[in-house]
Amino acid sequence: MKALTTFIFAVMMTVSSIIAYAQNPTPLYDKGDTAPTFVGTDQFGKPFDLSEQLDKGPVVLMFYRGYWCPHCNKQLSQLEDSLSFITQKGGSVIAVTPEKPDNIEKTIQKTDASFKIIYDQDLSIMNTYGVSYKMEDALIEKYKGYGLNVAQINGMDEPYLPVPATYIIDSSGKILFAFYDPDYSKRATVKQILKNLK
16 A cells, blocks of 8 residues: 555656746756855765865766655665766765755665765755756645645745756866756666766
């Protein structure tokens, strides 16, 4: 029964994607651009600086919506399962999310993610990369029908989410690969990431 409920929820979420992007954010960075750096705090409470991470090698930077998103959990799990292949190429994975730290822990429990997850508390990282958008009222009510209050999950007054974009950034700060699709059911694959990671 639990599996059936999860499946039905995933289908509803996918159908809702048509509504979710009525207000499309505009991507600000693409392949060949210089990626903006940022600082933050990871799930272990340790400070994170993208520029320092890039000194160690290329970074796979991805944005995800929350523990409640089955597409996000699938992508995060796949990245964790393939992490050894990424590190063999000298790379690391950094995830950015608007969900609060206690909810990040739920994501980790669901996905076993061991890479750094950065809480974008003030949306500054999402806004800098042009992936942030405010949910439409109709979608807010629809999600509440599923028992989801996104603003509350994120610790904000209003519900903002990221387009689940993925960027590969080389050690010089150049974007080698950019995946940005307003349909949140579509994600960069591990195959695409490994192919473009240099």
